[in-house]
Amino acid sequence: MLLVRMKFLQLLFRKPRKLEMLFQVPFCQKQFPYMCLATSACLYSKKKKVNSYEQVDQEKYKNLVYSVTSYKTSAQTPETIFEEDNLLYGPPSKHRPPIKAQTKTPKNWVPLINPNKRIPLLNSDSDVPRKIALQKNKMPSVTRILQQTLSPQQAFYLERWRQKMILELGKDGFEEYTKNLFLQGELFHTALESIFLSEEMAAKEQREDVAISGYLSSVQHVLEDVSEVQALESAVQHETLQYLGLVDCVAKYRGQLCVIDWKTSEKPKPTLKNTFDNPLQVAAYIGAINHDANYDFQVSCGLIVVAYKNGSPAHPHFMDPNLCSQYWNKWLLRLEEYMDRN
DNA sequence: GGATCCTTCTTCTTCTTC
Numbered sequence: 408m409l410l411v412r413m414k415f416l417q418l419l420f421r422k423p424r425k426l427e428m429l430f431q432v433p434f435c436q437k438q439f440p441y442m443c444l445a446t447s448a449c450l451y452s453k454k455k456k457v458n459s460y461e462q463v464d465q466e467k468y469k470n471l472v473y474s475v476t477s478y479k480t481s482a483q484t485p486e487t488i489f490e491e492d493n494l495l496y497g498p499p500s501k502h503r504p505p506i507k508a509q510t511k512t513p514k515n516w517v518p519l520i521n522p523n524k525r526i527p528l529l530n531s532d533s534d535v536p537r538k539i540a541l542q543k544n545k546m547p548s549v550t551r552i553l554q555q556t557l558s559p560q561q562a563f564y565l566e567r568w569r570q571k572m573i574l575e576l577g578k579d580g581f582e583e584y585t586k587n588l589f590l591q592g593e594l595f596h597t598a599l600e601s602i603f604l605s606e607e608m609a610a611k612e613q614r615e616d617v618a619i620s621g622y623l624s625s626v627q628h629v630l631e632d633v634s635e636v637q638a639l640e641s642a643v644q645h646e647t648l649q650y651l652g653l654v655d656c657v658a659k660y661r662g663q664l665c666v667i668d669w670k671t672s673e674k675p676k677p678t679l680k681n682t683f684d685n686p687l688q689v690a691a692y693i694g695a696i697n698h699d700a701n702y703d704f705q706v707s708c709g710l711i712v713v714a715y716k717n718g719s720p721a722h723p724h725f726m727d728p729n730l731c732s733q734y735w736n737k738w739l740l741r742l743e744e745y746m747d748r749n
Numbered sequence: 750g751g752a753t754c755c756t757t758c759t760t761c762t763t764c765t766t767c
Contacts, residue, residue, distance in 0.1 A: 548755055557760095564760035572759085585758065592757035642755090653755050671758075683760070 513739035517647055519690070519732050521697040524705055536603065536636045536657075537701070546644060549652035549691045552745040553684045561683070592671045595622045595714065596640070596655065599669055603636045603656070621718040622671055629712050629723045633667070635659045637704065643695035650742060654692045657706060660725065665710040666692045676713040679724040685711050686726060687741060690734035707731060 557565070573581045598613035602623075614623055636658040644651040656667040666689050676682055689709035697705045709726035726734065 550756065551754095560762095561760065566760090568760055588759075589757040594757095596757075640756095651755085655756090673759085681761080 511740065513736065513743050515648075515743065516736075516739065517694070517698075519694050519697065519735040520705060520707060524697060526704060536639045537641060546649050546651045547745060547749070549650060549688055549695075552650060552691075552742055553688060555748070556741045556744045557684075588671075588673075591618055591622070591716070594619045595671050596669060598623060599626075599656070600639050602630070603639055603658075621716045622714040624718040625714040625716075625721040626669070626712055629660075629721055632661045632723075633658050635664075637664070638702070643692055643699050643702070645691075645695040645698045646700070647698055648694070648739075648742060650691070650695065652688075652692050652695060654696065657696065660708070660710045660723070663708045664704070664706050665708045665725075666696065666706055667710045667712065668692075670711060670713050672713045672715065675715070675722070677722055679711070679726070679730075682711055682713065682724065686724075686730070686734040687738045689726060690731050691738045691742075693731055694735055694738070709734075 569581075572584065576584055594613070594616065598610065598616075598619055601609035601613060614620055636656065638654060638657040641654050641657070642651060643654050654666055655669055658665065658667055660667065668685060668689050670676075670682070670685065674681075679686060686709070689711060693706045693709060696702045707728040709731050711724040711726070712721050713724070714721040
């Protein structure tokens, strides 16, 4: 450990520009590096040192968790990284990234949790998860807002990927490919809904459907931790901020009420960062539920579950209230950008 | 019944060290 640390220090002294690059990030790339720095240095500094994989079934996924939380052969854990960061950078509060990035706060800030929402003392223990129908109106949706406010880099990489795929598959082939991806995602959602509604027949049929059977076995271990489904494919709208969306699922995950987003993916997404804007989407839905009179409860956690076609265990990415608040702020900025443009 | 809407996915920052 000491060796590693010394090496790192040597590197920093030998290559001062590298250090500079770490902190002086071009304007357009500001979000990423701070997220990276923040995860080990800032976010968890005050709180209990949390291993975000504690939620994972440790016995079952010991190796997976290890491979995710360690780097190659070093014996790093989130705790040792935290300690190392602390030693290298000092207490986080004294070594903040440039103020500029921190002051970028939404002009029209609204808290994620609604302080005025009244919740019945007795939990309405209805068996049927609610399903609010989408209202006909002109409010922009969460996905539309996110799509139309992609960062230039995101747009660039997506376009590059699209061109490459078209070159490979042809225009029609590419259309067929995306159509299939969408279909799989939709079928997967429908199947989950049947499972949650205990529609035995439909669920059984879907389990046998080769197109999605892999995805379903992929999430099997996550489903065991999901209970008390409160809403399914349900419309939400933020009454103050004027946007709407369709929430996949609101349920308890390991005892905590979450907005759950089920995703199918071709590529492995072992970290939350791999899911791009999905955490913003989840935060947006949480905020909307909390400011929507159709829902007599509040949510402060999120869960993104990435399922795989080959049936390998899905990656559940739990978002605690602290993480949700951070993504909520990012979402507010995107929303603001959208509103400014439209 | 047709039209429209919300979703469904897709991207990646990384080297010179033994």
